[in-house]
Amino acid sequence: MGGDGAGAVGTRIWTIPNVLSMLRLALVPPFLVFIVLGDYVAALVILIVASFTDLLDGYLARRLGQVTRLGQLLDPAADRLYIFAALVGLAANQLVPWWIVVVIVARDVFLLILGVVLANHGYGPLPVHQLGKVATFALFFGLPVIMLGLAFPVVEPVSEPIGWAITLWGAFLYWWAGIIYAIETARVIRIPRVADEPRSDTLEQGG
Missing domain, CATH: 1.20.120 (Four Helix Bundle (Hemerythrin (Met), subunit A))
Known part of the structure; x- marks a missing residue:
């Protein structure tokens, strides 16, 4: 995190953890589409990939000293969007x-x-x-x-x-x-x- 001390929260945008978080966010629309279409296997595969990147970006952020303010915003935002997408998709199919x-x-x-x-x-x-x-x-x-x-x-x-x-x-x-x-x-x-x-x-x- 160029210039940030150990344990500090940086302001950089283009870090490996942040890119992984952005990838996770980018997978939300196809996740929702697959649920609405009833392709739950594909939706679960996306969710597994998203969950893996979630664990990986958290580990890398701590390991590489790349904890950033943007990352602190993206992580909870991604979790909520996946929850909302799952709820809306299932409700649209009258399953919840x-x-x-x-x-x-x-x-x-x-x-x-x-x-x-x-x-x-x-x-x-x-x-x-x-x-x-x-x-x-x-x-x-x-x-x-x-x-x-x-x-x-x-x-x-x-x-x-x-x-x-x-x-x-x-x-x-x-x-x-x-x-x-x-x-x-x-x-x-x-x-x-x-x-x-x-x-x-x-x-x-x-x-």
Whole structure:
């Protein structure tokens, strides 16, 4: 990260981890198209590739000292887009109800509003809460398990109830984490400002 100290967060754009993150984002549209077309095998292959690049770019960012602000934004954005794409594609095929799409999207809109409130008070985004990470992982894991049964009907009697259980639990944790962020936002904006500089120590918000 040219010039950044060990453990520092850089501002470079063209790093190997960032390119991998961009590749993962570029795979979102074909992932959605394959789900809508009902080609769940191809969609799962894309998801496996995306998951591998996710692990790889995180490892390389730490190994090569290439942790960047852009990378901190791209990673959670990619996770959310894959979750949204899976939900929208499955709902379009009437395989999951639209209400669960609304529940998940509404939570992120809620966090966006909290971010605006924080910004209006001169604060940056809140640090990621562990519960948010667990919720995102549950959704990122549960939806593909549902898709696994659609791709391979022989396992559907097992994968469908497991996938739904994980997905619904993830949706519950997703909102639970959102409420925690709301409570923390209310606490932070009541703190008297000591300095004039905005507090923007972290760039990721809410898993």
